[in-house]
Amino acid sequence: MILRVYVLAYMVFLYAPIVLLPLFAFNDGTVIAFPLQGFTTRWFAELPQTPALVQSVRTSAIIAVSAALLSTILGICAARASARYDFSGKRAVLGFVMLPLVLPEIIIAVSLLVVVLALGLQLTAFTVILGHTLICMPFSIAILNGSFSALDRSLEEAAVDLGETRASSFRRVTLPLIAPGIVASLLIAFTISLDEFIIAFFLTGTNPTLPVYLWGQLRFPAKLPVVMALGTILVLSSVLLLCLAEWARRRGVARTGRMDGGFLG
Secondary structure, eight states: HHHHHHHHHHHHHHHHHHHHHHHHHSOOOSSSSSOOOOOOOOOHTTTOHHHHHHHHHHHHHHHHHHHHHHHHHHHHHHHHHHHHHOTTTTHHHHHHTTTTTTTOHHHHHHHHHHHHHHOOOOOOOHHHHHHHHHHHHHHHHHHHHHHHTTTTTTHHHHHTHHHHHHHHHHHHHHHHHTTTHHHHHHHHHHHHHHHOEEEEEEEOOSSOOHHHHHHHHTTTTGGGHHHHHHHHHHHHHHHHHHHHHHHHHHHHHHHHHHHHHHHHH
């Protein structure tokens, strides 16, 4: 009983602020407080009419797509090496690669800023892409490592025995089987990059990402309803992408499981 009450209180504490987003996004008043003034959709209509907001969305989309592609490609290489090969220092190397999962983002952001400035690079969308790739890659590795581990090695060996090269068997056999894991990696990396604030705040240039732009708008009370409207869209989009990623991950696990069972049978 106590555990159920604790879980319920934890869920309310965690998700109550998110539930308030759509309430104030459809509120007719400009003051973010109860009681509500009435129902309206004008805050959503104002979103495409703000040039700076549209530009920040475009910048975030470019950065998120680039970071998702880079982290997934690197994740495929690292996950395959982890699942298929044994080499000296394997655990240490993988632990070092997964380190961004446990380090505070503020430490990573400051370190990346020091490195970027030391190299003489300008703070642009490219530097944000590098930072987001660094923090997204461990998630991609974790997802793809499960896909590679569930894959029967004998399938690749059978393809080689039938005349395929190692490269072609990887392209024509392995990649299609782990495709759901790749899709899950892309979706989760895209979501993480799209919502990330701290690293983008330190590494962004003249074109801020969407979270950085929203943070700047919080200083203007009249802009808060528009921010709430945009936040509602972002929350719904993030939930949808995460659900799709989880569906793709489970589909990949079930698919490789059926393949293993069919082959062994």
